[in-house]
Amino acid sequence: MTIPGAWQRAAHGAGLLRADGTIAATIFAEMSALASTTGAINLGQGFPDEDGPPEVLEAARQAISDGINQYPPGRGAPVLLTAIATHQQRFYNLTVDPATEVLVTAGATEALAATLLGLLEPGDEVVTFEPFYDAYGALITMAGGVHRTVALRAPDFQPDADALAAAITDRTRIILVNNPHNPTGTVLSRRTLELIVELAHRHDALIVTDEVYEHLTFGVPHIPLATLPGAPERTITISSGGKTFNTTGWKIGWLTAPAPLVTAILAVKQFLTYVNGAPFQPAIAVGLGLPDAFFHDAAAQLGAKRDLLADGLTAAGFTITRPQGSYFIVADAAPLGFPDGAEFCRRLPDLAGVVAVPITAFCAPEHHGEYASLVRFAFCKKADVLERAAEQLARIPAAV
Numbered sequence: 001m002t003i004p005g006a007w008q009r010a011a012h013g014a015g016l017l018r019a020d021g022t023i024a025a026t027i028f029a030e031m032s033a034l035a036s037t038t039g040a041i042n043l044g045q046g047f048p049d050e051d052g053p054p055e056v057l058e059a060a061r062q063a064i065s066d067g068i069n070q071y072p073p074g075r076g077a078p079v080l081l082t083a084i085a086t087h088q089q090r091f092y093n094l095t096v097d098p099a100t101e102v103l104v105t106a107g108a109t110e111a112l113a114a115t116l117l118g119l120l121e122p123g124d125e126v127v128t129f130e131p132f133y134d135a136y137g138a139l140i141t142m143a144g145g146v147h148r149t150v151a152l153r154a155p156d157f158q159p160d161a162d163a164l165a166a167a168i169t170d171r172t173r174i175i176l177v178n179n180p181h182n183p184t185g186t187v188l189s190r191r192t193l194e195l196i197v198e199l200a201h202r203h204d205a206l207i208v209t210d211e212v213y214e215h216l217t218f219g220v221p222h223i224p225l226a227t228l229p230g231a232p233e234r235t236i237t238i239s240s241g242g243k244t245f246n247t248t249g250w251k252i253g254w255l256t257a258p259a260p261l262v263t264a265i266l267a268v269k270q271f272l273t274y275v276n277g278a279p280f281q282p283a284i285a286v287g288l289g290l291p292d293a294f295f296h297d298a299a300a301q302l303g304a305k306r307d308l309l310a311d312g313l314t315a316a317g318f319t320i321t322r323p324q325g326s327y328f329i330v331a332d333a334a335p336l337g338f339p340d341g342a343e344f345c346r347r348l349p350d351l352a353g354v355v356a357v358p359i360t361a362f363c364a365p366e367h368h369g370e371y372a373s374l375v376r377f378a379f380c381k382k383a384d385v386l387e388r389a390a391e392q393l394a395r396i397p398a399a400v
Contacts, residue, residue, distance in 0.1 A: 026134065027361040031345060040349035041389045043309075043377045044357040046182070046327045050382060052246035052287070053294060059286040060250075063279035072278045074270055076104025076254065083285035084254050092224050094232070100259040103266055104281060106273040107251035108212045108240040109135050114269035115208055115236055115255065116143040116174070124173035129159060131362030131371060133182050133210070145173070149364065154330065154374065155321050157186035161195055168199040174206050175199070177225060180213040183362050183376040184330050185323020187220050197231045206261075207235040212253075215244045215295050217325035218303040226256070236261055241284035243327070244298065250280040302327075302379070305386055309379040312390020317397055327380040330359060334373035336396055341375045352392040 028045060035042035051057060068077075075081065081098040088094040096102055105111040112135060120126070122144035128136050130149035140147045150159050150167045168175060175196055179188045200207050209225045226235040240253035255265065306322070310329055313320050318331035338344035341358035348354055359374035379386060 027342070027345075027357055028134075031355050031357050034346070034349050035355040038349040038353070040353045040355045041381075041385060041392070042355045043379070043381065043389060044345075044355040046378045046380060047248045048246040048380045049385065050246055053290065055290065056245050056247065056283050056287040060279050060283035063282045068279045068282065070278060071275050072104075072281055074275060075099075075266065076102065076275075077278070077281040077285070080104055080252075080254075080281040080285040080288075083288040084256065087288045088256060092227050094224065094226055094256075096256045097259070101256055101262055103255050103257075103262050103269065104275075105253045105255065105269060106276040107242065108210060108238050108253040110251075110269065110272055111238040111240075111253050111255045111265075112136070112176075112208070112210065113139050114265045114272055115238070116140060116145065118265045118268040119206060119261070120145045120173055123171075125169070125171045126174045126176055127167050127172055128176045129178065129181065130364065130367060131183050131359050133178055134362060136176060136178075137364070140176075146171075147364075148172070149367070151367070151370065152181070152184055152186060153370070154332070157181065157184040157321065157330075158189060159192060161192070164192070164195060165199060168203055168205065170203050172203050172205045174208050176208045176210070178210040179225070180211075180217055180222065180323075180325025182213070182326050183328050183357075183359060184321070185326045185328050186321075187217055187222070187324040190223055193223055193225055193228060196225065197228050200234055201230055205234070207231060209235060209237050211237060211239045212243050213326040214239055216299055216302055216327070218299065218306060218323070220324045222325070233258055236265070241287055244295075245284065245287040247280070247284070247287075250277055250284070252277050252280050252284045305379045305381070305383060308383060309377060309386045309390060312386070312393060313377065315390070316393040318393075327378050329377045329379060330374050331356075331377060332373050333375055339373050341371070341373050344373075345375055351396050352389075354389050354392055 031044040081102045084102050085096045085098040088096050116139045120143040125146045125148050126140045127148045129152050148167050150164050214222045226232050226237050236257040238255045242248035310322050313331050317336050319335055320331045333344045345356050345358050356375045356377045359371040360368040363371055
């Protein structure tokens, strides 16, 4: 069966369109199925296996009991709009108007979709870093855009300034920045962020910044792009509650931007989900208002899990890059005798009872060679699960 229209374009943008016009399963679906059928520990998908803060969960239950179960307002529940604006002021000294400069979405992915569909014209170029979150390529192509990338290479996964400057031209409509970065775990330097703003002004481009891991950095500060001089008037900042509050299934995201940009994005968003998550919106508002200690402890606890898995991977013989943020560690399987990360991931459940995903899943097919032996492991799991995974991964040299 061939799939016509925008869905075919989306599959092409995600690298999933076969020569016969059919759509291949994503590597994430393939690896999750392997985890299910083999009973392997799933360190492939980036979702926690622990619930979020009790106050947030109880607020959702209370909202359901209070009858907050029908459509919320199109821009979002006022309590959450206000909480988002207060959060931006509290953590970053950014002043946004909750009535006109904030929009609640069905997760960060819908915020990205509505933004790209709303702001791109056919043929407009969008520049991202590569590897890139897999939805970026699909959404850019579906919106009629042209995807350009700038490589992030091991070991530091920071972009080359000259390559970045060469990629952004007068044809660039949007510079799409993911920081902290999935899948590499890098946190972009202030110098890189300042260069992005400079280039956006030079070429009259918009900046879209995906900051869903904003509170999950380890020993380095998160610098929102919108805080830099010259950035606020051309920046759409996207985030969500899923990663910070271990509520990925609630799909409560948001964006902040100048009012005219929010209005343009809302014109598309209202025809996507319309609205979502009525009882979860006030619950995420409670989360955004939690004391500073919660945010500090969340990062510290996740950082300890990062170190636990990083040490286990190193002991097992992988070469790793210790991430500065996010849920993920990139490991090189080549020292274990596996130059092909995708093939390694397919064998890993049998070799060690663990599932990971290859970094090539986050790259355009023509660039797979640069990242061929790299794989991504998620460490947003219980400590005992990570300890067991580390023990099982240590068996790989004997199994090969």
